[in-house]
Amino acid sequence: IVKAQAPIRWRFQTYAGAALGEQVTKPIIDYINAAAQGELEIELFYADQIVPTGELFQALQRGTIDGVHSDDDSMASPTPLRVFGGYFPFATKHILDVPVLFNQYGLADIWREEYAKVGVQWLSAAGQDPCNFNTTKEITSVDDLDGLRLYTFPTAGRFLAKFGVVSVNIPYEDAEVAVQTGELDGMAWSGITEDYTVGWADVTDYFLTNNISGAWIGSFFVNQERWAELPDHLKQLVMASIEAGHTYRNQWYWGGEARLRAQGDKLALRSVPADEWAVVEDAAKEFWNEIAEESETHAKIVQIFRDYNEVINQAGPPYNFE
Amino acid sequence: MPYEMIAALMFSTMMLMLLTGQRVFGAIGFVAVMAALLLWGDRGGYDLGFSAAMKLMKWYPLLTLPMFIFMGYVLSESRIADDLYRMFHVWMGGLRGGLAVGTIGLMVLVSAMNGLSVAGMAIGATIALPELLKRGYDKRMVTGVIQAGSSLGILVPPSVVLVLYAMIARQPVGQLWLAGVVPGLMMAALFILYIVVRCRLQPELGPVLPAEDRDVGRAEKLRLLRAGLLPLGIFAAMMVPFVNGWTSLVESSAIGAITAFLVAVAKGRMTRDVFETSVRNTLGITCMFMWIILAALAFGAVFDGLGAVKAIEALFTERLGLNPWVILILMQLSFILMGTFLDDTAMLVIVAPLYVPLVGQLGFDLVWYGILYTITCQIAYMTPPFGYNLFLMRAMAPPEITLRDIYGSITPFVLVMVCALVLVMVFPGLALWLPGVVYGN
Amino acid sequence: MTGALRGFVRVVDGVNYRIGRVVMYGIFVIMAILLWSSVSKTFFVPSLWTLEMAQFAMVAYYMLGGPYSIQMGSNVRMDLLYGNWSDRRKAQVDALTVLFLITYLGILLWGGIDSTIYSFQYGGERSPTAWRPYLWPIKCIMVFAIALMLLQALSELAKDILRLKGEPV
Ligand code: NA
């Protein structure tokens, strides 16, 4: 009788709190645990459970945490890719733009390379929901943004500062309470599906249909040594499970955004007219130029975004909105 | 070793180490970092202690902690509560046990001005206690009154304990504070009821104040009543901007601290000594809390990493298959038991994260549970061998009050508190009605 | 030996006392930041940096103040048994149990140094907020404070040894 080998155990932490993690991360971990038949056991932890999100990346590099699901921005990635994670303003229109950019336009290679330099194995990126606003105060014009205190991503916050938004960064799970303690006027963090799932729809009143980016960019990472130790068939299994998770998430968000805008009863929809919102889009072009000047890698990635946006703008709807 | 075993081992090691009388934060921190190092040493287990410090930095509501502590010290050290006490003295003195009743009233007002029980204890022990003893009140009665009354500080808003609970349970602080109002007043009423009944049965415990002490003239009586407006003013300066959304919670706490400070200055009570004591003790108490929370956060992270939360949930719900209410009652009993010998801050940061998700899963309201938790903390403050109020009382009480008196004095009041706990359990509306009215849900 | 211990205690306690006496006024710094936060929010544009700055101030306040709080005896102990012991017995047990505290602080320092070195790498670690302050200043303060705390714990040990030798402390 061959004695079963001791399972490989990973500690995996996601940027998401428990309610959202249930949809965006847990399905993948469940697939892996079920299919690995005890050879690989991954324990999932939610936002800030073992290490605070701001320290997540160092913890991954050191091996305190073995795997991570997060965007490059909020996990304080030490690479030039940091600004492009989360919501890079107006880089994408739809959830599917993200895998296309990574797999057809070369972002995957850049990501893999940059993370290898800092001792981390980048596995896969995917899109999620757009970056809309849910707030306690009504937004009907760009001027209404002035003075709002919003929970948002660092890069998005830096961009929105141009319109007087004060971004506040606190632990993910504290955001809901922070609206009630008056620390926040709302969030520029997600689409409407997340607002309802996380509970933010219970503490804010309005949802702005205009967004500052069409899809969140986030990735799966593993500590380099842990990845190297993994037998090939388990590597395949992990990758396939992540892909399956992407598919599930694509549907969950795409369906949720439509249904909750149309039928949700907790948030009143508001919109800024498209021609007025164009001011924000134009500011993003400026912002891209600023970012491109920061380094060669920055410039290269911004150029890829430019190229891709040119393609979809030529293609017209449904790829863009005009 | 199975993870449940490691978790149990960690917990019992910590308990044993606490028995040696070492500093609480050292015991908790040592067990936490050693466990992390032994479990995950080769994979960066050494950094959990420090990453807890980074986590703690981001817990913004803790900024209220030094503010409320400072506020409490300013109030007690500057003796601006003296007038308040005189007010109750004159107005309630005619009743049997009236001074004790008045002391509870004083404690309620002091509670509305600060977030901990320390200020109440200090004010009670320095102003009320000598006065009550001089008037021939039973020493056990008054010792108990002051300990029990001051514990209202964490139930009547503002409350630091509820801020900490809000952080852990992810519940809105505003609603939790409001939820504490009715149970807090109810508990004060129960204390008063107990005092009045007891003194009716045994008049020697709380003699009526001689008439010449009470007859100060109508004008003076009204002037003293106005002294009661002072805490209301401080309370309003802090709460009105907060409830209206003009300032955030932490900003409001700073406004409260500054207001109390300015009031003391305006009344000419902010002497060099008062200033020095307030500033120095604020640092001391804040450090005590923060270092315990820092250690307990690391402990909690290791516990989490072991999956202890899931293990406890599985034990209660699946393996034992108990009725939710039975589980809830068991949890409260275990809290009270742990509260006798564990620091309540550590209890909150280590044990509450295990219990709170379970309470939520069982379908109970977490705001309501926050009030149950706080009442349990109040009990823990007073039950020997480990209780802040016990320590403070021992430090502040005059020599004729022995340790035996202090321990003996709490029994009836703890029973009253258990009564209040049961009432809030049976009638959740006591806690949930007011936040429901204000926040409209 | 006794002289060396005395010297160590005098220097460490002296330094920590002075730092603590300065840091205790930090309460007013935190207050001022929060007050500015409410004022700027009510009358002007809310500030980007206030909450985070207040958090930094708070960390510096309680960490740098830690050693002074040990000197003041602010840290609670469970005194079920401890309270009844003689001073000599207390010193004996403390001299042993303070080693746990020293271990804890040592590991805390180890993690802190590692994290601080990290904050200098990759072009400098920045806080993941729109204000994006560099994190090395606060991490350096934290490491410095933990080191002082460790020295204070050693000083407590030295004092217990002196007590056990029958020297006045
Ligand atoms: Na209070």
Ligand code: NA
């Ligand atoms: Na106790």
